[in-house]
Amino acid sequence: MNTKIAIQNLNAYYGKEQALKGIEAQIPAGGITVIVGPSGCGKSTLLRCLNRLLEETNGVRVTGQVLLDGEDIYARKADVTEVRTRVGLLAPKPFPLPMSIYDNVSYGRRIHGLEKLERRNGRSLDRKVEQYLRAAGLWDEVKDRLHDPASGLSTGQQQRLCLARALAVEPEVLLCDEPTSALDPISAQRIEEQLKLLSAETTVVIVSHSLRQARRLADHIIFLWMGNLVESGPSAQMFSAPRDERTRAYLYGDIG
Amino acid sequence: MGSTEINRCLSLFISGKKNYIALMKEETLIRPRTHGQRWRLPLPKFGRKRQDQVAGRLMGALTLTAALLAPLMALALLLRALPILRVTPLTDLLTGQDWAPLKGLFGFSPFIVGTFWVTGVGMLIAVPPSLLTAIFLAEYARPRLRSLLIPLIDLLAGIPSVVYGIWGILTIVPFIEKVAAPWASRWLGVLPLFRSENPTGYSVLAGGMVLAVMVFPIIISVAEDVIRAVPQGLREASLALGATRWQTIWHVVLKRAGAGVLAAIVLGFSRAFGETMAVLMVVGNVAKVPNSIFDPAYPLTALIANNYGEMMSIPLYDAALLCAALILLLLVLAFNIASRWVLTRLVRYE
Amino acid sequence: MKRKLTELFAQTLMGLSLLVVIGSLALILGTVIWKGLPALNLAMLTQVPKGGYYLGKEGGILNAIVGSLYLAGGATLLAVVVSLPIALFLQLYANRSRWVQFARLSLDLLFGVPSIVYGAFGFTIMLFLGMRASLLGGILTLTLLELPIMVRGMDESIAMVPQALKESAYALGSTRLETSLKVIVRQTAPGLMTAILLAFGRGIGDAASVLFTAGYTDRLPTSLMDPVASLPLAVFFQLGTPFPAVQQRAYASALVLTVIVLLTSLISRGLTKRLEKHIVR
Ligand SMILES: Nc1ncnc2c1ncn2[C@@H]1O[C@H](COP(=O)(O)OP(=O)(O)OP(=O)(O)O)[C@@H](O)[C@H]1O
Numbered sequence: 079m080n081t082k083i084a085i086q087n088l089n090a091y092y093g094k095e096q097a098l099k100g101i102e103a104q105i106p107a108g109g110i111t112v113i114v115g116p117s118g119c120g121k122s123t124l125l126r127c128l129n130r131l132l133e134e135t136n137g138v139r140v141t142g143q144v145l146l147d148g149e150d151i152y153a154r155k156a157d158v159t160e161v162r163t164r165v166g167l168l169a170p171k172p173f174p175l176p177m178s179i180y181d182n183v184s185y186g187r188r189i190h191g192l193e194k195l196e197r198r199n200g201r202s203l204d205r206k207v208e209q210y211l212r213a214a215g216l217w218d219e220v221k222d223r224l225h226d227p228a229s230g231l232s233t234g235q236q237q238r239l240c241l242a243r244a245l246a247v248e249p250e251v252l253l254c255d256e257p258t259s260a261l262d263p264i265s266a267q268r269i270e271e272q273l274k275l276l277s278a279e280t281t282v283v284i285v286s287h288s289l290r291q292a293r294r295l296a297d298h299i300i301f302l303w304m305g306n307l308v309e310s311g312p313s314a315q316m317f318s319a320p321r322d323e324r325t326r327a328y329l330y331g332d333i334g
Numbered sequence: 335m336g337s338t339e340i341n342r343c344l345s346l347f348i349s350g351k352k353n354y355i356a357l358m359k360e361e362t363l364i365r366p367r368t369h370g371q372r373w374r375l376p377l378p379k380f381g382r383k384r385q386d387q388v389a390g391r392l393m394g395a396l397t398l399t400a401a402l403l404a405p406l407m408a409l410a411l412l413l414r415a416l417p418i419l420r421v422t423p424l425t426d427l428l429t430g431q432d433w434a435p436l437k438g439l440f441g442f443s444p445f446i447v448g449t450f451w452v453t454g455v456g457m458l459i460a461v462p463p464s465l466l467t468a469i470f471l472a473e474y475a476r477p478r479l480r481s482l483l484i485p486l487i488d489l490l491a492g493i494p495s496v497v498y499g500i501w502g503i504l505t506i507v508p509f510i511e512k513v514a515a516p517w518a519s520r521w522l523g524v525l526p527l528f529r530s531e532n533p534t535g536y537s538v539l540a541g542g543m544v545l546a547v548m549v550f551p552i553i554i555s556v557a558e559d560v561i562r563a564v565p566q567g568l569r570e571a572s573l574a575l576g577a578t579r580w581q582t583i584w585h586v587v588l589k590r591a592g593a594g595v596l597a598a599i600v601l602g603f604s605r606a607f608g609e610t611m612a613v614l615m616v617v618g619n620v621a622k623v624p625n626s627i628f629d630p631a632y633p634l635t636a637l638i639a640n641n642y643g644e645m646m647s648i649p650l651y652d653a654a655l656l657c658a659a660l661i662l663l664l665l666v667l668a669f670n671i672a673s674r675w676v677l678t679r680l681v682r683y684e
Numbered sequence: 685m686k687r688k689l690t691e692l693f694a695q696t697l698m699g700l701s702l703l704v705v706i707g708s709l710a711l712i713l714g715t716v717i718w719k720g721l722p723a724l725n726l727a728m729l730t731q732v733p734k735g736g737y738y739l740g741k742e743g744g745i746l747n748a749i750v751g752s753l754y755l756a757g758g759a760t761l762l763a764v765v766v767s768l769p770i771a772l773f774l775q776l777y778a779n780r781s782r783w784v785q786f787a788r789l790s791l792d793l794l795f796g797v798p799s800i801v802y803g804a805f806g807f808t809i810m811l812f813l814g815m816r817a818s819l820l821g822g823i824l825t826l827t828l829l830e831l832p833i834m835v836r837g838m839d840e841s842i843a844m845v846p847q848a849l850k851e852s853a854y855a856l857g858s859t860r861l862e863t864s865l866k867v868i869v870r871q872t873a874p875g876l877m878t879a880i881l882l883a884f885g886r887g888i889g890d891a892a893s894v895l896f897t898a899g900y901t902d903r904l905p906t907s908l909m910d911p912v913a914s915l916p917l918a919v920f921f922q923l924g925t926p927f928p929a930v931q932q933r934a935y936a937s938a939l940v941l942t943v944i945v946l947l948t949s950l951i952s953r954g955l956t957k958r959l960e961k962h963i964v965r
């Protein structure tokens with residue numbers, strides 16, 4: 079098993095309150111890792127540590143190491159924007175950028191200069207936009223209104239747009255914080271399918287509230303409880319033979 | 335157009351070729367328009383991270399400069415005012431009653447007192463109707479009416495001060511001369527404050543009334559914001575106890591919004607304090623401490639504005655006027671800092 | 685019963701207050717239109733003062749109209765160039781550090797500084813540099829006057845941007861600069877535009893600060909170093925003459941100034957609506 083992300087002694091504090099306590103975990107390359115645990119246990123916090131987005135919140139302090147392909151993303155010489163380019167995020171609620179649908183998808187490519195090479199052969203940025211909108215399952219709905227404001231889409235469409243936007247940067251890891259919580263069942267199913275397809279080449283990390291979703295998607299599970307890591311491992315083993323008492327209780331619905 | 339083209343155009347321009355504009359146009363015309371490609375800022379070509387850092391530094395430097403502007407202003411004015419401060423001690427300047435530049439007498443007392451008179455009268459007139467209007471807009475007005483009235487209030491805020499001045503000359507001054515002053519000296523003349531010996535309407539009261547209308551919109555909009563920010567739950571709690579709407583407002587809403595309402599008044603005061611043109615046009619400009627609201631006055635701002643023309647021709651005159659500007663600046667700063675200090679404490683103990 | 689009466693009394697007072705406030709506005713606009721309209725004609729808008737204009741002879745106030753537009757336009761442009769980076773810096777680069785708090789406080793204090801003090805300050809700086817009263821001097825002084833107004837407006841509207849939107853941009857690997865220029869500026873475009881036009885309105889209506897620094901002339905400016913007339917001062921000077929005919933023109937000039945300011949605020953409303961297209965809520 080190849081490790082994509084190794085978390086070592088990770089602590090996170092909101093002011094004085096400690097939200098993550100010495101987390102040690104490995105996230106394998108490829109496949110879907112699902113972070114589960116009761117509400118308020120620190121799932122979102124952990125996820126947002128993995129692309130250093132947590133530090134945009136006021137009063138937050140993070141200590142410890144997160145190794146991405148063996149390199150610490152919290153090291154002094156690490157470049158935050160590069161980390162966030164390699165590790166994308168899909169937030170629980172969709173927030174399109176204040177521009178057209180097309181520009182939302184092409185935004186990341188443009189700022190990272192990915193399209194510079196393509197300029198020579200004319201329309202390939204258009205092709206990329208189409209490709210990622212298709213990947214997010216949104217193309218057919220928006221192909222005639224690519225230059226309309228993205229804020230005019232429905233919530234489900236916006237969430238898929240955010241997925242396309244994140245994919246367009248071609249991240250190595252995609253973090254998803256309850257990606258389907260704001261969606262209707264059909265949109266949710268679409269997103270799940272896309273994530274499943276995507277996990278063939280990209281490492282996907284999902285925070286989920288739903289054990290059913292975890293069962294459906296997970297190759298690997300991380301179980302958090304009150305800021306502590308309780309257990310992590312392949313999902314088959316976790317669901318059939320949990321080692322920890324708390325995991326068992328959570329799985330059978332006694333806590334959370 | 336990318337930055338390389340810009341650079342080419344620039345070098346053409348610098349090398350003196352006349353047709354650089356034609357070239358620019360050609361380049362842009364030939365380029366096929368693809369979606370989503372926009373004109374980019376011709377930023378220097380270095381890494382994005384470096385760009386970000388450099389921009390951050392520049393912006394920080396700009397912010398720091400702006401932040402130092404107030405002290406810088408005080409310093410510059412102080413330097414220009416030094417000649418007169420060397421000749422006459424500050425206390426003499428502040429308390430001196432006589433203003434005779436040709437004799438070298440520069441007493442600021444009538445002007446400072448005049449400023450306070452006019453501003454004080456203005457605020458007395460302005461505060462009650464502004465607050466009542468703010469309460470009406472926040473608590474009583476239906477959304478339709480409110481959305482009709484708010485733009486009108488904004489309009490009032492946008493009217494230039496000379497226009498206020500003209501209005502003062504055309505309506506307020508004659509009103510005071512013909513109606514208010516005779517009436518007041520007839521019925522209230524026993525009080526020195528209302529005794530009128532001024533044959534014209536150019537007076538403290540005229541200045542105050544014009545100022546009052548000028549600060550209406552300031553007090554109203556800030557106070558209204560503050561009152562609307564009071565949580566709805568508080569009102570409902572009081573109404574549920576059987577209080578009338580006015581009782582609720584008086585005992586609950588205003589208590590909660592008190593500090594903010596005070597801040598609104600402070601803001602209005604500091605605007606009125608420094609207002610120049612409108613006041614100058616209606617206040618009479620006589621360098622004597624007024625005794626009644628019908629007496630003329632001569633505020634500091636008017637002093638500076640009226641005499642800038644000849645100030646370079648009389649020794650020390652320019653220093654005296656810039657010293658007046660310095661005094662004005664320091665008064666405003668001190669007032670603002672003090673009110674801020676008080677307000678933070680008020681909010682803390684609420 | 686007493687409570688009912690109090691309620692009634694309070695409501696009456698509020699009604700009266702509203703009447704006073706709105707009545708003042710109506711009275712001001714009414715006076716300016718009533719007095720200004722009769723004296724307004726095409727010549728006033730299209731000619732510069734001819735010889736003897738201030739005695740009641742021919743001419744117009746084109747010099748002041750053009751001068752005011754130059755002054756306020758130039759100052760607003762400069763102020764945007766300075767204020768936008770400051771507002772973005774305050775919000776995105778260093779929202780909480782000590783000296784940013786100091787900068788905010790200082791800018792707030794500047795907001796309360798009277799315009800005549802800006803004029804006097806501009807004047808001392810110009811003396812120091814050996815400049816005469818000129819378009820450039822006026823523009824620079826007005827820039828300082830508009831700066832705190834604009835920064836405050838921009839700062840407030842940038843503060844309203846949802847944290848999640850900023851994070852969306854950061855999560856795609858944007859730097860702060862890219863987030864500022866490509867996301868924040870678009871999201872806040874209506875608010876920024878309002879702040880800009882508000883500052884423009886203040887600038888064009890202000891007399892006290894240009895009194896010292898821009899001078900006054902009957903000609904149209906041809907360079908940045910020429911003195912330049914302005915509408916508020918045109919009003920003021922014409923009103924100062926003893927001739928009723930010229931005073932009439934002062935009223936007309938005031939009307940022109942008022943119309944420009946009102947147009948600005950109308951344009952502001954219109955533009956704001958159009959710029960709202962892409963905004964995310
Ligand atoms: N901005 C914040 N400021 C202070 N404390 C916070 C903040 N965000 C989260 N916390 C605290 O950190 C802890 C972990 O929060 P987190 O959002 O990571 O939980 P979560 O597992 O994602 O919960 P949920 O499943 O409800 O989303 C909680 O106790 C929460 O109260």
Ligand SMILES: [Mg+2]
Pocket residue numbers: 121122123255
């Ligand atoms: Mg969460």
